[in-house]
Amino acid sequence: MASADLMKLYQLHRIDVGILEVRKKAAALEAGKKLQAELQTFTNHVKGVETAFHKIHGEQKDLELSNQQIDDKIKSINNLLFGGKVTSPKEVEAYEHQIKGLQAQKSTNEDRLVSVWDEVAKSDGELKAAQKDLKAKTDSFEDWKKRAMTFKAQLEADYKTLTAKRPAAAQGINPTLLATYDAIRQRHGGIGVSLVTKQQTCEECGTKVADKSIESIKDDRTVTCEECHRILYWTGGLV
Numbered sequence: 001m002a003s004a005d006l007m008k009l010y011q012l013h014r015i016d017v018g019i020l021e022v023r024k025k026a027a028a029l030e031a032g033k034k035l036q037a038e039l040q041t042f043t044n045h046v047k048g049v050e051t052a053f054h055k056i057h058g059e060q061k062d063l064e065l066s067n068q069q070i071d072d073k074i075k076s077i078n079n080l081l082f083g084g085k086v087t088s089p090k091e092v093e094a095y096e097h098q099i100k101g102l103q104a105q106k107s108t109n110e111d112r113l114v115s116v117w118d119e120v121a122k123s124d125g126e127l128k129a130a131q132k133d134l135k136a137k138t139d140s141f142e143d144w145k146k147r148a149m150t151f152k153a154q155l156e157a158d159y160k161t162l163t164a165k166r167p168a169a170a171q172g173i174n175p176t177l178l179a180t181y182d183a184i185r186q187r188h189g190g191i192g193v194s195l196v197t198k199q200q201t202c203e204e205c206g207t208k209v210a211d212k213s214i215e216s217i218k219d220d221r222t223v224t225c226e227e228c229h230r231i232l233y234w235t236g237g238l239v
């Protein structure tokens with residue numbers, strides 16, 4: 001079995017591992033920034049689709065208005081021609097020429113309108129699909145954010161509890177052992193102690209722990225793993 005000092009150190013190690021886990025989980029929440037950036041990019045894309053729709057829809061409205069104005073103009077010229085007020089052949093010819101010109105313009109407008117209607121229908125479909133996607137993405141992000149906030153609050157509470165426990169857990173541990181532990185922890189990803197498993201391997205790196213190391217542990221000596229250099233904690237094969 002481990003010495004009393006090592007048992008205390010193991011307790012401290014458990015707290016430190018807990019703090020490390022909390023930090024890792026908190027760092028994972030940073031993924032939210034990426035999700036937010038992706039949502040912003042998609043929002044900009046939808047804005048672009050919206051602008052394209054308004055442009056082509058605007059053209060459709062302009063062409064339809066232009067045709068309406070042409071119809072009104074032709075109607076008013078016909079009223080003049082058939083109202084009996086215009087009698088001069090030259091004037092009649094001029095009006096007829098004007099009507100021809102207006103009809104030609106209307107025909108050009110109509111040709112363009114055929115493709116514009118197609119484009120409007122296509123653009124409208126794209127916009128509706130993009131807006132639907134945006135809503136789904138926004139809802140999903142908002143849901144993630146809500147859950148992340150709750151989880152973050154939990155992590156903060158856990159962090160507070162663990163850090164409050166730490167000074168008492170560190171108290172009474174041999175200062176040399178504590179300094180060794182802290183130095184190892186700093187060099188090896190925050191983990192300074194590793195359990196010797198039932199199979200007599202280092203739990204952190206899986207390396208076989210030599211019998212002579214177990215003997216040294218039994219003699220209350222501080223033994224580190226040959227491979228990962230962490231302080232070995234032996235429960236006497238209990239776990």
Ligand SMILES: [Zn+2]
Pocket residue numbers: 194202203204205206207225226227228229230
């Ligand atoms: Zn190891």
